[in-house]
Each structure stands twice: as C-alpha cells, then as structure tokens.
Amino acid sequence: MRKAYQLGFSNVEDELVIDKLNVTGKLPNWIEGTLYRNGPGMFKAGNQHYRHWFDGLSMLHKFTFKNGGISYANKFLQCKAYHEAKENDKISYSEFATDPCYSLFDRVKEIFDPKITDSAKVNVARLGGKFIAMGEPSLQIEFDPETLRSLGVYTYDDKPKQHITTVHPHEVDEQVINLTTRFGRVSTYRFMSSSKRERPELIAHHKVKEPAYLHSFGLSPSYLILTEFPYVVNPLKIIFHAKPFIENYVWKPKRGTRIFIFDRKTGKLVKQFKTDPFFAFHHVNAFEKGTDLYFDIVSYPDPEIIQSFYLDRITSEEKKLPGGEFRRYHADLSGKKEITYRTLSDEAIELPRFDYNHYNMDSNYQFVYSVGVNKSGNSSFYDQIVKNDLKTGEAKIWYEENCFPGEPVFLPAPNRKSEDDGVNLSVVLDEKNGNSFLLILDSVSFTEIARAVIPQPILFGYHGNFYQNDQ
Numbered sequence: 001m002r003k004a005y006q007l008g009f010s011n012v013e014d015e016l017v018i019d020k021l022n023v024t025g026k027l028p029n030w031i032e033g034t035l036y037r038n039g040p041g042m043f044k045a046g047n048q049h050y051r052h053w054f055d056g057l058s059m060l061h062k063f064t065f066k067n068g069g070i071s072y073a074n075k076f077l078q079c080k081a082y083h084e085a086k087e088n089d090k091i092s093y094s095e096f097a098t099d100p101c102y103s104l105f106d107r108v109k110e111i112f113d114p115k116i117t118d119s120a121k122v123n124v125a126r127l128g129g130k131f132i133a134m135g136e137p138s139l140q141i142e143f144d145p146e147t148l149r150s151l152g153v154y155t156y157d158d159k160p161k162q163h164i165t166t167v168h169p170h171e172v173d174e175q176v177i178n179l180t181t182r183f184g185r186v187s188t189y190r191f192m193s194s195s196k197r198e199r200p201e202l203i204a205h206h207k208v209k210e211p212a213y214l215h216s217f218g219l220s221p222s223y224l225i226l227t228e229f230p231y232v233v234n235p236l237k238i239i240f241h242a243k244p245f246i247e248n249y250v251w252k253p254k255r256g257t258r259i260f261i262f263d264r265k266t267g268k269l270v271k272q273f274k275t276d277p278f279f280a281f282h283h284v285n286a287f288e289k290g291t292d293l294y295f296d297i298v299s300y301p302d303p304e305i306i307q308s309f310y311l312d313r314i315t316s317e318e319k320k321l322p323g324g325e326f327r328r329y330h331a332d333l334s335g336k337k338e339i340t341y342r343t344l345s346d347e348a349i350e351l352p353r354f355d356y357n358h359y360n361m362d363s364n365y366q367f368v369y370s371v372g373v374n375k376s377g378n379s380s381f382y383d384q385i386v387k388n389d390l391k392t393g394e395a396k397i398w399y400e401e402n403c404f405p406g407e408p409v410f411l412p413a414p415n416r417k418s419e420d421d422g423v424n425l426s427v428v429l430d431e432k433n434g435n436s437f438l439l440i441l442d443s444v445s446f447t448e449i450a451r452a453v454i455p456q457p458i459l460f461g462y463h464g465n466f467y468q469n470d471q
C-alpha cells in the first residue's frame, strides 16, 4: 500500500501539546486566532479495521496563531465510541459504513437499541458561544476550545436517536440554521434555528416517505434550499438498523432530484422543482437577483463517490476518485417550472470553501477554494488545492508531489484590496517525510508563504473553521 495511505488511514495515538511549531517561510503577522479541525484519529480498534473514510473515530486539532508563532494540540474526542473501542480493543459502535461484529444475541439487542456512534468527527462549529464537534447522528459533543477536552452532549432536537443532521449549519443574523431528518413511518425533513438564548426552533418542515441522504443545504436571503437527491432509504431500515448506516440507502435515479424551496420567514414550501438525478455532499453559496434564485453545488452523476471512499478501494489505487462538478443552478421563482444549471469550472473539486463571513448569500462572490485530484499526478486521493475564479472561469492550483492537502480555510487580510487578499490554511500530509504540515498559502498568487511542521502525521480529515480571538 502506498505510504501516504498507510499514514493517512492509520491510528495516531499521541496527543500532543506543542507551544511553538517549526515554521519555514514568513508568517503574516496579522493572523491571530485558532484553526480547529476535525477528522479521524484512528481507523483501527484492536485487530479490527474501520471500512470507510467517514468511519474513523474523531480527533480534534487546534492551531493557534499568536505573537508571530503557531502552537498545536490534538486530542481524541472523548466519547463512548472512542472509550469502548479502546477498552474492548474492538469496534464497539456503528459508524457511517462499519458496524461492530455482532453475536446473534447482540444482533437482536442491536435492533431495539442500536449503538450509534457519538464520535462527532466531521466538522466543528460555534453554536451560541459553545464549541461543538459535529457528526451526522444528532449527538454533537461540546468541547473546551482551550484544552480540547469534551464537555458533554449537545443536541439540536429531541429524540436524537431518530435523527440525523447535516454538519454544515448556516450562521446568519446570530441564528444558526440546520437541517435534520427525523426517521419514522413517515419521515420529516426539519429545518431548525437556534440562537444564543433559545433552544432550537422548527422553522420549516416537509414530510417524506423515503428520505434522502443529505449532507448540506442551501441558504439565500429569503429561502431555504433542500436538494433531495434520489439516494433514499426506507426509514424502517434506519430505525431497525438493518445494515451500517449508509448501506441502507438506495440509488433510485428515476425519481430525479427534487429541489424544495422554503420561505425562511413563513416556513412555507413556495416552489418545488424536479430535475435530472444527481448527488452532492456540498452546497457552496446561494443568492437571489429579483425573482431569480441561484445556488452553487458540487455535484456527481450518482453516489459512486461514497463507494469510492471505502478504504480498500482508495488504497488499491485502481481507480481515481469521481470528480465533483461545480455547478450553478438557476431557478426563476416567478413561474417557470424548469430549473437549469451551468458548469462553473473545468476542474473537479470537493470540500469547497469561500469567504463565508463576508460573502455568504452575496451574488458578487468570486472565489471558491477546494481540493481536487491532480490530472497529471498518480494519486487516487485528493492531492491538490484549487482556487476557482467565478468571474473569469479560471482556476489556480497548488500542487506538490507526494503531498496530500486537506480542506483549505480562507482568512481575509485586514484592509484587503480584493476578495481573495488573504491566506488559505490547509493541513497537508507529507508522504516523503512521514508527517503533516500546516500550509499557509497566499490566496492571490496561490503560492506558499509558510509551512508549520507537525512531528507526526494527521490523518486525512474533513472540515474545520478558524476563529479570531475577538469573535
């Protein structure tokens, strides 16, 4: 197996606290704050291996920029799935695509009381001033932003066992909006809104027989956008836990993809479109121009991308990852029934980011940063960072042989001269040296400014966010 995959899909046991990382290059002195990242810290419990990239147990990382230097710490998310895996030396909770090995007795018990993971591994968010590690099962874990210690469970909704949530909430006007799915004989998509003081409140909902797997949703100034791919599940299979979570879903392309548009103020379904079948994890941005609604999304012709993240498939290197097509959908809400799209880039992308704090729902937004697979390289996993210019259609690439960058988080420079004046931060696995580094890219030229070296590998992670000290 390629060394990068041995490193990136392994176990990292050491929890480090390093006051000052070795930095090459020159750090911009205006960066002050902390990048928190979430992702897998172990893919193996005893002799048992997790099967899928989305299975590994959560580890949190923090990179704090202060006084011209960077400190680093990492810690496993303290949760039942982690503790029991360590204590029992085996996989003990059901993850995205891996179940524990059951005895017949356990199998029956599992039907009535499934041990769904509480290892909230996918993203971090700050909800009502609390730092939350987020996973798709509705059990989220609050953590201490200084020590990374877990502080307890945070839920969006009651009966969390019957829910899943997206790990991409929107933050707007001091409200946090997220989309959950409640499984039942009839299931319900539920948009929840919460603020600092209040418990989450239901702001829109839609009942459905066979809910789809939804990883994100769109938000425009007036609307909630639910893109329902035809990758759906008989909810009883989730409730009675027939198979590992994602393996209960079935691709039904004849259904097409349905797009539901809800009014944010009234919660009413104002428009519904049906279009050709496609699948996506990530909505990017959405905005309106008069009665025209636009939303950007990284799409695939089918959910093959989920299959391609099984570890045996990545590490066998037989196939490249399916490329995410960056699309802009356009709907005329004044009457037309069709929804159309155009492709925004020739480059395939994934893990898209933009300057959310300043350009969310803004039709003038111009730059999107993401990862991709280099066309002339030999990798079967993400090995480059892409910057898309939506005005010119051009793309810039950061690529270094034998390096595997993760999601690039953008930080704007103070008093910037253009939208892209700032830096991108990306955790990169360095195959040659057997460790990882934090790459600091100049976002305009898309060239390296500095890198801070971590003395061990950081496994291939998912999402993270940067918080300034005064935010």
Ligand SMILES: [Fe+2]
Binding pocket: 167, 168, 215, 281, 282, 463
């Ligand atoms: Fe995501």
